Amino acid sequence: MNTATVGSMDRTDMERIRQERASFERAPDMPAETMVLNFGPQHPATHGTLHMVLELDGERVVKATPHIGYLHTGFEKLGEHRSYNQFVALTDRMNYLSPLSNNIGFVHAAEKLIGIELTPRCQYLRVALAELSRIADHLVCVGTASLDIGAFTAFLYGFRAREVLYDLFEAVTGTRLTTSFARVGGLLRDVGPDFPDMARNAVAESLKATEEIDKLLTHNRIWRDRTEGIGRLSAEDAVACGATGPVLRASGVDWDLRKNEPYLVYDRLDFDIPIGENGDVYDRYLVRMEEIRQSARLVLQAVDRLPSGPVGADADHNVLPSKDDVYHSMEALIYHFKMTMEGHGPIPPKGEAYGSTEAPNGELGFYIVSDGTRHPYRVRVRPPSLLHFAMFPRLIKGHMLSDVVAVLGSLNIIAGELDR
């Protein structure tokens, strides 16, 4: 299997590599010569743009040095010049696998800062949408991870089910990828009357695909040989290195923000948190597969209990009024105008808040500093991928070259939120 490309190295890289090689101490039984291999920036298994300089002894990885920043877009800087609702559109671009989770994560922090209480319908809808996007994210992650290792069929099953989910997202939000659906204090609009049935159908399709992938991979000898014992992360290391989400739970740490620091209505819904034992690639796969099933339970519960009523919270100056009101009431039209015009939008009081949600990859935190104007003074995004990729050299050390893609796939690095 072709696992890496020997790319042309520019001069600064060569100099750095020479320095790194000079500082490297070889074990006595190791041959004197190692080879330096560029993995990325353009490589199909990176699923984004990231670059690693791998130092190889034969096929064994002696040292991996990641270089990131190829997708650095300056979202945090840009956020200081955008209103709170405008920033929602930037959060899509940070995570191209589950943009809805990112939308919801940001407005969660902004609402904490402003002090908005959401309507029950909005909370249940957000749970349903966040869990649907978690299913989509995990299906793609498991699918592409298996594709990188050579199991093509599982990838196709995952993507076929994701297509149903994306049709649902398109029906609800109007777009497949850049959903920008959450708004401070509510959602862009209410869902249509066919949403519950579409969600049930999408869940059924996802569960079918999950069972098919499960049959293909879970007891597959080749899959287990490639994943068991690879990229092991102990529970202590996982916590110390800042791992969150499925990576942390695969290492046996029982920590999920939906249970431990419940937000929205997660404390009223019935679901379990899967925990792994060994913290290897295989356990991360198992945890993700089980999380799909648990998310399916959550979606069905949220859809079944979906209350009627308004979606937007009752906080006039900070929440977009419903379209129906805008058409029929002058005050609502004025508020709509005040909310959407350039330089207008929700205004939080002076202060700071850190709000975090359990995104599909782990803890997605937003630290917002407000100076009491319509633009955040500082928006910091705490992406799970940054911490996960930072510990990659630790995970891959001593493994074979072909395990690089296996470990990378199990971490599910999203380059958009890695570089922001």
Next chain:
Amino acid sequence: MSEEPKPEETQPETPPESLVVRRVREQVPDAILAVSESLGEETLVVRCDLLHACMAILKSDPELKFDFLADITAVDQLYLNEQNRFVVVYHLCAYRAGRRLRVKTPLPDDDLRVASIYDLWPSADWLEREVYDMYGIVFDGHPDLRRLLMPDDFGSYPLRKDYPLHGKGERDNFVF
């Protein structure tokens, strides 16, 4: 010295001193400059020369055990009317107790340095590199303090408030 009257004024307002404040005060008496709580989040402001000592206590004290470092970032307070321009912000979490804490340390304007906490939490590695990259704050004791996101020869610190949104023409001068 001018800060001294402030804590005395605020102390009577918050009679039940929290566990975190008590444990840190016991072991590093002069470190805490201010304590505040808003929106359910507790914030400690500590002196930057005693930051590492405070963080070591927060991590290892058996009653506190903040073993999870969620985030490190900085804020450029140029337009905020604060005494110091830069403040480094740490978000900690004690996941067994389910407790979160924000630690802020203001830096003197003429010496943007603070001790690295990489030896306490390995997750500080890239987080500190990013703050260095974006604000030019140096973390003493970091094993490999290089730029993380921007090119190595990028001359400015882009998240500083005096850096323009559209850049300083770096893109135009970049050789492809």
